Amino acid sequence: MAPRDLRTRLSRRAAKANIFLPQELSERLIAYFELLSRWNQKINLTALHDPDAAIDRLLLEPVIAARHLPDPSPGGPVRLMDIGSGGGSPAIPMMLATPGMGLTMVEVKARKSAFLHEAVRHLELIEARVETSRYEELLSRPELHEAFDAVAVRAVRIEARVLRTLQAFLVTGGALMLFRGPSGPAEPAMVVPPLRWTRTVPLLESLQSRLTLLTKQSVPRGT
Numbered sequence: 001m002a003p004r005d006l007r008t009r010l011s012r013r014a015a016k017a018n019i020f021l022p023q024e025l026s027e028r029l030i031a032y033f034e035l036l037s038r039w040n041q042k043i044n045l046t047a048l049h050d051p052d053a054a055i056d057r058l059l060l061e062p063v064i065a066a067r068h069l070p071d072p073s074p075g076g077p078v079r080l081m082d083i084g085s086g087g088g089s090p091a092i093p094m095m096l097a098t099p100g101m102g103l104t105m106v107e108v109k110a111r112k113s114a115f116l117h118e119a120v121r122h123l124e125l126i127e128a129r130v131e132t133s134r135y136e137e138l139l140s141r142p143e144l145h146e147a148f149d150a151v152a153v154r155a156v157r158i159e160a161r162v163l164r165t166l167q168a169f170l171v172t173g174g175a176l177m178l179f180r181g182p183s184g185p186a187e188p189a190m191v192v193p194p195l196r197w198t199r200t201v202p203l204l205e206s207l208q209s210r211l212t213l214l215t216k217q218s219v220p221r222g223t
Helices: 004-018 023-042 050-064 091-096 110-122 135-140 160-169
Strands: 079-083 101-104 128-131 148-153 170-180 195-202 210-216
Touching: 004 023, 004 050, 023 110, 050 091, 050 170, 079 091, 091 101, 101 170, 110 128, 110 210, 135 160, 148 160, 160 170, 170 195
Parallel strands: 079 101, 079 148, 101 128, 148 170
Antiparallel strands: 170 210, 195 210
């Protein structure tokens, strides 16, 4: 897709979804999408068969989701960990829409991780880092425990044991952000303490996508 066509499509899709994109954000989203498209010709990062659906899913849905990031911990910017980052969405568009955000992307596959490193370099994402690892393995690093205000999850099978693992990376009051499709109840059945379901909000009507927010509660001393 030519840059001019991409710019027109992005503007049209954003208008349809009632999303205002400042020019700088629009240009950076386009730069990311172009890089993703080039790499996608060599390695399978994500499905880009329908340009409009790709723009909605990979760019606009994360921009909307970024509005639901929790407030940052005192003394610093909001810090996001993204699990199974793959081609960089939703993590990178969320970061582009949230100036100053700190980002850690977790991706176990080396080729996809190489793309993420290149995206960080190409887009000059100074506060972004890539961990080429399974998220379970990161539990062995104490500096990552309760180090993030939010953890984002898309295309990862959600089970109670997964939630127990992921909550360890969240500060008290932090949010686990689950990207979901149209099916299933608003309140997931597998939520386990110290996580509590807060709300489920619609993202893009064209995708019938939703975002479920689980908040980490404080654990009473002695429990």
